[in-house]
Amino acid sequence: MLSHDGDDEHQQIRASVREFVEREVVPIASELDNAEEEIPLSLIAKMAELGYFGLIFPAEYGGMGLDTIAMAIVTEELSRGWLSVGSVMTRMLITGSLILANGTEAQKKKFLPKIASGELLTAAAFTEPDVGSDTAAMKLRAERGPDGNYRLNGEKTWCTFANRAHVLTVLARTNPDASLRHKGLSILLVEKTPGDRFSPPELSGSAIPTIGYKGMKSYSLGFDGYPCAAENLLGGVEGKGFYQLMATYEYARIQTAARAVGTAQASYEAALKYAKERIQFGKTIAEFQVIRHKLAHAATEIEAARRLTYYACARKDTGVRADLEAGMAKVFAAEMAERVTSEMLQVFGGYGYSREYPAQRFWRDARVFRIFEGTSEIQYEVIAGRLLGDKG
Numbered sequence: 001m002l003s004h005d006g007d008d009e010h011q012q013i014r015a016s017v018r019e020f021v022e023r024e025v026v027p028i029a030s031e032l033d034n035a036e037e038e039i040p041l042s043l044i045a046k047m048a049e050l051g052y053f054g055l056i057f058p059a060e061y062g063g064m065g066l067d068t069i070a071m072a073i074v075t076e077e078l079s080r081g082w083l084s085v086g087s088v089m090t091r092m093l094i095t096g097s098l099i100l101a102n103g104t105e106a107q108k109k110k111f112l113p114k115i116a117s118g119e120l121l122t123a124a125a126f127t128e129p130d131v132g133s134d135t136a137a138m139k140l141r142a143e144r145g146p147d148g149n150y151r152l153n154g155e156k157t158w159c160t161f162a163n164r165a166h167v168l169t170v171l172a173r174t175n176p177d178a179s180l181r182h183k184g185l186s187i188l189l190v191e192k193t194p195g196d197r198f199s200p201p202e203l204s205g206s207a208i209p210t211i212g213y214k215g216m217k218s219y220s221l222g223f224d225g226y227p228c229a230a231e232n233l234l235g236g237v238e239g240k241g242f243y244q245l246m247a248t249y250e251y252a253r254i255q256t257a258a259r260a261v262g263t264a265q266a267s268y269e270a271a272l273k274y275a276k277e278r279i280q281f282g283k284t285i286a287e288f289q290v291i292r293h294k295l296a297h298a299a300t301e302i303e304a305a306r307r308l309t310y311y312a313c314a315r316k317d318t319g320v321r322a323d324l325e326a327g328m329a330k331v332f333a334a335e336m337a338e339r340v341t342s343e344m345l346q347v348f349g350g351y352g353y354s355r356e357y358p359a360q361r362f363w364r365d366a367r368v369f370r371i372f373e374g375t376s377e378i379q380y381e382v383i384a385g386r387l388l389g390d391k392g
């Protein structure tokens with residue numbers, strides 16, 4: 001690690017999370033990943049106890065009131081242990097920051113302290129089978145019934161952690177006029193009972209088999225008249241969901257950049273260790289220039305992504321618009337992580353392809369960064385739009 005890792009408080013936070021990860025996460029990550037098992041609930045409870053789910057929420061709502069760099073450091077260190085562990089908090093960050101920025105006072109009081117304490121776990125249900133990047137085209141309908149409450153009908157997909165969540169943060173069409181596009185969308189905080197069975201037939205779910213990210217399952221969800229209380233309409237006014245979501249993407253993208261940095265860091269550290277131990281042609285492979293340069297290149301790329309991420313954090317903490325910086329950090333870190341984890345796997349030769357070593361886990365996990373929280377292609381559109389002065 002180079003210098004400039006934040007102030008003393010940030011360094012203490014990094015040291016304490018690293019100690020937690022070495023003790024609680026590293027010993028179980030590969031075994032659970034190989035067995036395709038989810039993160040134990042006991043580990044999630046420990047993370048909640050340490051305050052990881054309320055890092056940036058103000059103390060009055062049960063949070064720790066920390067800055068965005070602290071959030072990135074915690075994320076990076078957790079992801080260094082296992083991407084799935086660094087990704088649990090993403091959900092609470094998305095839902096919590098949506099409520100903090102847009103919720104009514106009653107919603108803040110009802111949800112935020114329980115999200116911060118881990119009493120309420122959340123999941124984000126935005127993507128649909130036919131609609132991913134084109135957020136404004138979401139179709140799932142939320143209609144008010146005679147009692148004033150909503151009934152949801154439609155499908156969502158890729159809802160990660162939906163089984164364990166107590167609250168699904170759902171982007172829904174509250175105005176049936178599809179031509180309104182983004183202006184007809186609202187966010188609903190849909191309460192549910194945690195568990196793998198969901199509540200069929202009103203809410204059904206099935207896990208999607210994936211190549212990585214094994215510690216959390218992503219679900220296809222079917223809503224067939226599932227209820228949501230009217231008081232859980234985020235901000236209390238319909239038609240604001242798209243704008244609320246776009247503003248919150250800054251946090252989510254910064255956090256995703258930090259997840260990519262942590263995953264790449266883990267792969268680099270594993271390769272560095274292996275290169276110093278593996279003997280070929282009578283020397284350690286770390287003595288071959290091509291391997292030395294792979295390691296040097298990886299360390300340089302990781303550091304560049306880390307600095308860009310912290311820069312986006314610093315910008316976010318000044319309170320100004322940070323979508324350009326967050327987008328740059330996310331896309332750069334995502335693409336860096338794919339390159340670095342692939343090259344670090346190469347350092348292991350055949351063992352890199354074996355489940356005996358975690359190099360393949362880092363590589364499988366890293367592939368998702370270019371896809372979720374806005375694909376790389378969409379990120380470049382956001383960046384280009386800002387550079388070219390597009391409206392928005």
Ligand SMILES: Cc1cc2nc3c(=O)[nH]c(=O)nc-3n(C[C@H](O)[C@H](O)[C@H](O)COP(=O)(O)OP(=O)(O)OC[C@H]3O[C@@H](n4cnc5c(N)ncnc54)[C@H](O)[C@@H]3O)c2cc1C
Pocket residue numbers: 123124125126127130131132133134157158159160161210213218368371372373374375376377378381
């Ligand atoms: C493991 C995993 C976990 C996920 N977790 C969640 C979650 O918890 N909650 C949630 O809501 N979603 C989640 N997602 C969904 C993810 O956010 C979407 O997959 C992503 O937004 C892309 O949408 P799509 O898959 O429908 O692809 P599409 O939007 O169909 O895109 C397909 C391809 O076309 C490109 N493309 C699309 N539009 C444009 C354009 N305008 N210009 C240029 N290229 C374009 C894309 O970049 C991509 O390469 C998850 C996905 C994965 C893989």
